[in-house]
Amino acid sequence: MRGPRALWQAWVRRSRTKSPWIVHFDCGGCNGCDIEILDTLMPRFSAERFGVINVGDPRQGDILLVTGPANLRNAAVLRSVYDQMAEPKAVVAVGSCAAHGGVFRGAPNILGGVGELVPVDVFVPGCPPTPERILEGVIAALPLLAEPRTARQATGGPSPMSIVMLEPREEEVVRVPAS
Numbered sequence: 001m002r003g004p005r006a007l008w009q010a011w012v013r014r015s016r017t018k019s020p021w022i023v024h025f026d027c028g029g030c031n032g033c034d035i036e037i038l039d040t041l042m043p044r045f046s047a048e049r050f051g052v053i054n055v056g057d058p059r060q061g062d063i064l065l066v067t068g069p070a071n072l073r074n075a076a077v078l079r080s081v082y083d084q085m086a087e088p089k090a091v092v093a094v095g096s097c098a099a100h101g102g103v104f105r106g107a108p109n110i111l112g113g114v115g116e117l118v119p120v121d122v123f124v125p126g127c128p129p130t131p132e133r134i135l136e137g138v139i140a141a142l143p144l145l146a147e148p149r150t151a152r153q154a155t156g157g158p159s160p161m162s163i164v165m166l167e168p169r170e171e172e173v174v175r176v177p178a179s
């Protein structure tokens with residue numbers, strides 16, 4: 001029979017994975033992905049019916065949803081937001097810019113995808129991804145909230161080391177300018 005501590009831990013684990021609180025951070029894209037995230041939270045797609053709640057304080061967040069490319073201006077802020085979130089936490093990179101810099105890749109202040117700065121767990125392809133795809137990305141990150149993990153390094157972008165890369169559909173493929 002499980003003791004009170006084990007029962008409490010199981011209850012917390014269940015709450016986290018059944019009602020993830022998200023922190024939305026725009027690194028500096030064109031806002032297309034941000035509009036889709038807002039649409040995901042609005043009544044039409046209503047992510048809240050799955051317990052997904054958007055919070056403003058990183059210390060309350062479970063999943064960091066990042067849009068836009070990593071860039072010199074926002075690098076320290078993104079890292080700070082990530083560091084403020086308590087374990088267990090997950091990072092979902094939304095859109096082509098967050099994955100590899102997208103249409104901004106090659107610009108002087110662009111570092112590439114947000115994986116250059118924080119360890120990304122799920123890459124959601126598209127420019128911008130649809131609300132259904134964003135929800136798919138959040139759902140793919142849920143198992144990561146069950147247990148705290150040891151400190152992880154930035155991934156550098158989509159690679160075999162990435163935990164999940166949602167399979168891009170034909171209309172989601174974006175040509176990247178040579179850097």
Ligand code: SF4
Nearest residue numbers: 029030032095097127
């Ligand atoms: S992926 Fe496309 S829609 Fe999203 S921020 Fe970049 S350019 Fe805008």
